[in-house]
Amino acid sequence: MANGQPSAQPTTESVLASLAAAADAARQAYMTALQANPGADLSQLYAKEMAAARVWSDAEVKALGPDPAVAVAQTSLDAATQVIRNELSTIKNISSWVTLLDNLVTLATKVASFFP
Amino acid sequence: MNFAFRALPIAQDASVQREIELPDAGPQFSRRSLLLVAMLVGVVLSGCTGQTLTSGASLAKAGQGAATQMDQNITLSGSSLTNLRQAVAFNAGFNNQVGNSDSAAFLVNIATIQANLGQYSKLLESLSASYSALGDLASYDAAGSFDTAIGNLTTDTTKFASAVGSPITVPSDVTSGVKQVGAFVIGYFQAEEIKDASAKIETVLEQIIPILDNPATRTKLIPVQTQVTGQINQAAVTLFDEGIYSYDPLLDSLGAPLGMKSTAASDAAVVKNQRVEAGLRNVMNESTDAQTAAIAASYDKSLAALKALLPLHESLQKDAPLNFGTLTAIVSQLQSLAIALEPASTKGK
Numbered sequence: 058m059a060n061g062q063p064s065a066q067p068t069t070e071s072v073l074a075s076l077a078a079a080a081d082a083a084r085q086a087y088m089t090a091l092q093a094n095p096g097a098d099l100s101q102l103y104a105k106e107m108a109a110a111r112v113w114s115d116a117e118v119k120a121l122g123p124d125p126a127v128a129v130a131q132t133s134l135d136a137a138t139q140v141i142r143n144e145l146s147t148i149k150n151i152s153s154w155v156t157l158l159d160n161l162v163t164l165a166t167k168v169a170s171f172f173p
Numbered sequence: 174m175n176f177a178f179r180a181l182p183i184a185q186d187a188s189v190q191r192e193i194e195l196p197d198a199g200p201q202f203s204r205r206s207l208l209l210v211a212m213l214v215g216v217v218l219s220g221c222t223g224q225t226l227t228s229g230a231s232l233a234k235a236g237q238g239a240a241t242q243m244d245q246n247i248t249l250s251g252s253s254l255t256n257l258r259q260a261v262a263f264n265a266g267f268n269n270q271v272g273n274s275d276s277a278a279f280l281v282n283i284a285t286i287q288a289n290l291g292q293y294s295k296l297l298e299s300l301s302a303s304y305s306a307l308g309d310l311a312s313y314d315a316a317g318s319f320d321t322a323i324g325n326l327t328t329d330t331t332k333f334a335s336a337v338g339s340p341i342t343v344p345s346d347v348t349s350g351v352k353q354v355g356a357f358v359i360g361y362f363q364a365e366e367i368k369d370a371s372a373k374i375e376t377v378l379e380q381i382i383p384i385l386d387n388p389a390t391r392t393k394l395i396p397v398q399t400q401v402t403g404q405i406n407q408a409a410v411t412l413f414d415e416g417i418y419s420y421d422p423l424l425d426s427l428g429a430p431l432g433m434k435s436t437a438a439s440d441a442a443v444v445k446n447q448r449v450e451a452g453l454r455n456v457m458n459e460s461t462d463a464q465t466a467a468i469a470a471s472y473d474k475s476l477a478a479l480k481a482l483l484p485l486h487e488s489l490q491k492d493a494p495l496n497f498g499t500l501t502a503i504v505s506q507l508q509s510l511a512i513a514l515e516p517a518s519t520k521g522k
Binding site: 068069070073077080081084085087088091095098099100103104107108110111113114115117118120 | 261264265268269270273275276278279282283285286338388389392393400403404407410411414
């Protein structure tokens with residue numbers, strides 16, 4: 058899924074990798090905000106980080122269903138993950154991170170729904 | 174050969190050469206001919222038997238060693254998940270999110286992965302016990318011990334397969350007990366028991382391997398490296414930023430080959446210099462990355478070891494020479510990985 062084009066039939070492993078990458082991006086966003094805002098309350102951002110981690114781990118212990126629509130959802134998630142990675146060196150503001158992570162968790166949850 | 178022998182007269186005087194009668198309506202043999210045939214059969218049987226017993230003992234030793242090493246690696250892999258769970262618990266508490274349902278669910282899922290690893294570990298313990306019992310069979314006829322061990326292996330394999338969502342049915346002849354036959358030539362039948370026991374272990378291996386080879390099983394047993402590394406490092410960095418942890422041990426480890434070590438002022442200097450801190454964090458990431466990479470490598474090497482056992486069983490059953498080269502090399506790699514999996518605090522102790 059590196060080129061952003063949805064493949065016809067994503068494998069369990071590739072979708073899990075997308076979910077793991079999203080969770081990792083969320084954690085990096087938290088760490089970036091932590092460094093940029095020493096002593097600030099990051100509880101809201103941490104909650105988003107853990108929501109992304111939970112979505113990944115929920116899928117990790119299940120099996121991917123046969124719905125081909127997962128490919129489109131996976132593409133959107135990968136794009137949102139990349140946006141966060143691109144912003145790691147620029148965004149310092151906590152609320153901006155919360156907005157980006159909120160979108161990421163929504164997309165990850167949609168992808169995870171294909172793991173019945 | 175199931176002839177009904179009549180009692181053979183035993184010559185007390187070696188000089189007496191009498192013709193003896195063999196089975197009813199059978200041909201006439203001279204005593205000398207009979208002895209010659211018996212000796213020939215004995216030589217052939219003892220040759221095969223000796224080789225089988227020796228090969229069986231060697232395979233048992235190698236198989237037990239391999240399974241025990243695999244089990245050690247899996248146990249260490251499970252330990253790193255304990256570290257992950259502790260880190261998540263700290264991160265949640267630090268962010269005033271102790272009751273966070275996502276953190277709780279995440280920990281439950283990690284515990285499930287850890288439980289699957291535990292079941293895999295039990296399977297490997299039973300495999301090791303089965304090889305040990307095979308060794309007993311080769312050194313002294315211990316069919317009962319083997320039957321118990323293969324029964325346990327079958328049970329643990331079935332439980333593991335269910336845990337990772339790949340249920341199996343082990344053929345009933347695996348647990349039907351080693352074929353025991355009355356001993357005309359005890360060693361010969363002991364060799365046949367070893368071959369039968371070897372075939373039973375091989376059958377279970379042939380069921381385990383496709384399950385472990387399935388990428389879906391792999392993802393259920395190996396947590397994504399970045400998740401393990403990330404959560405642990407997040408806790409460590411937070412604790413350093415709060416003045417709780419010190420980079421001194423990391424600095425000392427880094428400087429050791431050059432004869433350099435940290436000073437009392439090192440942490441204060443790190444705090445003031447973002448580039449130095451970024452460098453040290455990268456060293457920390459590298460260390461945890463190596464540990465989590467070793468989890469995945471251990472899984473793959475264990476699978477390779479199980480595959481390497483198959484041709485050894487086949488050779489044993491065909492009375493062919495056993496080549497332990499591949500298995501020995503894989504076990505050696507597993508031993509190296511076990512060192513990488515050990516927590517830094519216990520290394521060298």
